[in-house]
Amino acid sequence: MLPDRVVFTDRALELLRQLRAQHGELIFHLSGGCCEGSAPMCFRAADFRVGQQDVLLGVIDGCPFHVAVAHFRYVARCQLCIDVVDGGGDSFSLEAVDGVRFIARSRLFDDAEAAALAAAEPAPGQRQATTSP
Amino acid sequence: MLCEIARSDADDVERALDAAHAARKGWARTSPADRAAILNRIADRITANVVLLARVETRDNGKPIRETLNADIPLAADHFRYFAGCIRAEEGSIGEIDHDTIAYHFKEPMGVVGQIIPWNFPLLMAAWKMAPALAAGNCVVIKPASDTPMSLAVLMDLIGDLLPPGVLNVVFGHGSEVGTPLARSPRIAKISFTGETTTGRQIMQYAAETIIPQTMELGGKSPNIFFADVMDHEDDFLDKAMEGFALFAFNKGEVCTCPSRALVQDSIFDEFVERAVARVAKIKVGDPLDPTTQMGPQCSAGQLEKILGYVDIGRQEGAKCLTGGARAQLGGRLDKGFFMQPTVFSGDNSMRIFQEEIFGPVLSVTRFKDLDDAIAIGNDTVYGLGAGVWSRSVHNTYRVGRAIEAGRVWTNCYHQYPAHAAFGGYKLSGFGRETHKMILEHYQQTKNLLVSYDTHAAGLF
Numbered sequence: 001m002l003p004d005r006v007v008f009t010d011r012a013l014e015l016l017r018q019l020r021a022q023h024g025e026l027i028f029h030l031s032g033g034c035c036e037g038s039a040p041m042c043f044r045a046a047d048f049r050v051g052q053q054d055v056l057l058g059v060i061d062g063c064p065f066h067v068a069v070a071h072f073r074y075v076a077r078c079q080l081c082i083d084v085v086d087g088g089g090d091s092f093s094l095e096a097v098d099g100v101r102f103i104a105r106s107r108l109f110d111d112a113e114a115a116a117l118a119a120a121e122p123a124p125g126q127r128q129a130t131t132s133p
Numbered sequence: 134m135l136c137e138i139a140r141s142d143a144d145d146v147e148r149a150l151d152a153a154h155a156a157r158k159g160w161a162r163t164s165p166a167d168r169a170a171i172l173n174r175i176a177d178r179i180t181a182n183v184v185l186l187a188r189v190e191t192r193d194n195g196k197p198i199r200e201t202l203n204a205d206i207p208l209a210a211d212h213f214r215y216f217a218g219c220i221r222a223e224e225g226s227i228g229e230i231d232h233d234t235i236a237y238h239f240k241e242p243m244g245v246v247g248q249i250i251p252w253n254f255p256l257l258m259a260a261w262k263m264a265p266a267l268a269a270g271n272c273v274v275i276k277p278a279s280d281t282p283m284s285l286a287v288l289m290d291l292i293g294d295l296l297p298p299g300v301l302n303v304v305f306g307h308g309s310e311v312g313t314p315l316a317r318s319p320r321i322a323k324i325s326f327t328g329e330t331t332t333g334r335q336i337m338q339y340a341a342e343t344i345i346p347q348t349m350e351l352g353g354k355s356p357n358i359f360f361a362d363v364m365d366h367e368d369d370f371l372d373k374a375m376e377g378f379a380l381f382a383f384n385k386g387e388v389c390t391c392p393s394r395a396l397v398q399d400s401i402f403d404e405f406v407e408r409a410v411a412r413v414a415k416i417k418v419g420d421p422l423d424p425t426t427q428m429g430p431q432c433s434a435g436q437l438e439k440i441l442g443y444v445d446i447g448r449q450e451g452a453k454c455l456t457g458g459a460r461a462q463l464g465g466r467l468d469k470g471f472f473m474q475p476t477v478f479s480g481d482n483s484m485r486i487f488q489e490e491i492f493g494p495v496l497s498v499t500r501f502k503d504l505d506d507a508i509a510i511g512n513d514t515v516y517g518l519g520a521g522v523w524s525r526s527v528h529n530t531y532r533v534g535r536a537i538e539a540g541r542v543w544t545n546c547y548h549q550y551p552a553h554a555a556f557g558g559y560k561l562s563g564f565g566r567e568t569h570k571m572i573l574e575h576y577q578q579t580k581n582l583l584v585s586y587d588t589h590a591a592g593l594f
């Protein structure tokens with residue numbers, strides 16, 4: 001059994017469901033860069049296109065959760081636990097209007113988990129990142 | 134309660150665009166001299182109200198008053214003056230294709246442009262974007278960050294009478310409610326964004342639908358490189374370099390160009406880092422309205438949480454905490470403030486705290502062997518916004534400066550932001566530039582008139 005790369009707390013899951021009831025199908029993408037970066041962005045599924053430079057980290061309650069290949073290289077070592085904190089943030093992410101925001105806490109995979117993930121080929125993203133025509 | 138601010142929506146964005154489009158032709162026809170005069174009057178108004186604007190900015194963002202008084206607000210005024218000067222000196226060109234055929238190139242405004250600014254330098258980033266756009270003859274619809282709307286609101290109160298109606302429009306509100314409708318509107322001719330990578334991509338996807346140009350500034354993980362020769366003498370230069378190490382704490386690390394990775398040469402590593410960390414430990418964290426405070430609180434609770442999360446990751450990955458590493462509990466009325474201790478880790482450049490933008494006062498330090506090693510580690514990042522290099526040798530500073538893949542390499546200095554120096558990113562840090570007169574081109578169309586003065590037919594038909 002492979003460890004999950006991304007898990008949601010109960011509060012995060014509840015917020016996900018509220019947002020979906022309000023906006024329809026959702027997509028999560030872990031951001032990089034400045035300001036609100038290094039945090040999960042939650043968009044309407046139709047409002048954000050993922051492609052060959054993205055890795056699917058997991059599917060949470062039917063919602064895909066992606067990260068860019070460039071950031072996956074480092075994030076891959078950790079299990080992300082998505083939680084909700086009070087205090088808004090100036091984000092384009094849908095939850096920010098309610099004065100809360102998703103955040104990602106990280107737990108480093110232990111050796112056994114890391115080995116299991118490494119053995120599971122292809123690792124998420126590697127197919128996209130390394131396959132050439 | 135600090136202030137109440139409008140929570141606008143897509144209809145308000147449309148109204149702002151209506152106003153901008155109504156003003157567009159008149160502003161484009163206003164002579165460069167008259168536009169420049171207005172920009173200079175805006176600068177005068179800002180200068181006359183430095184104390185007010187600095188206090189507003191400090192209250193809203195938490196940055197120390199010493200910085201808003203001496204940097205943010207004066208620099209904002211200077212950017213208006215700078216672009217007032219640039220537009221007076223702007224010229225098109227004439228090319229002689231042959232004896233009877235001439236190519237005239239005119240620079241025309243793009244029309245109505247959208248601008249989305251971040252919360253870390255609310256007024257200065259607004260000035261960076263507004264001044265060149267207005268100078269070039271565009272009308273602007275701008276969205277300040279929802280966390281820091283106050284200074285732009287106050288500025289509009291101060292300068293609202295200087296510009297014709299509709300030329301400059303501010304729409305307050307949240308990213309998803311205001312930013313998204315603005316960015317995806319077919320009624321803007323250009324979009325400029327400063328923020329994180331995922332939203333940057335989203336905005337570029339919208340821009341792909343409307344086929345408009347963008348400029349993107351998306352952050353960095355800037356290396357600050359210290360060669361051994363900085364310690365050759367116990368002098369002012371060494372003191373300056375030590376301060377350069379501590380500059381990661383400037384604006385509480387909430388700077389896209391934060392020098393968040395320090396690369397220190399092996400032979401001086403232990404002594405240099407020990408002394409530099411002692412200097413970091415003396416940084417005065419406190420009430421940002423106190424003129425002696427050197428570092429204020431983080432901008433929001435969520436920001437502080439994220440920073441603490443990275444401190445945790447740093448420890449899990451085995452980085453060694455040399456100072457700080459926790460929330461700063463200041464006691465009294467400040468005890469619940471979002472204060473962070475200036476934090477320094479030593480570790481390896483492959484660690485997440487060396488690779489991901491924390492946007493807080495957290496420095497990750499590692500060592501390098503020689504010039505090539507410094508360049509390799511410095512470039513081992515997906516970002517390329519800024520860098521610093523410190524050495525008494527022009528060979529070192531020039532070689533590193535040219536080899537680092539970043540838009541600006543501060544050489545024996547850091548965190549200076551003059552109007553007449555180009556700023557922008559390589560790699561995932563984005564594209565396009567801000568500041569410097571070259572950014573006028575990001576807000577201009579090129580009109581070519583290809584004119585024949587030959588009175589004879591070409592002879593084709």
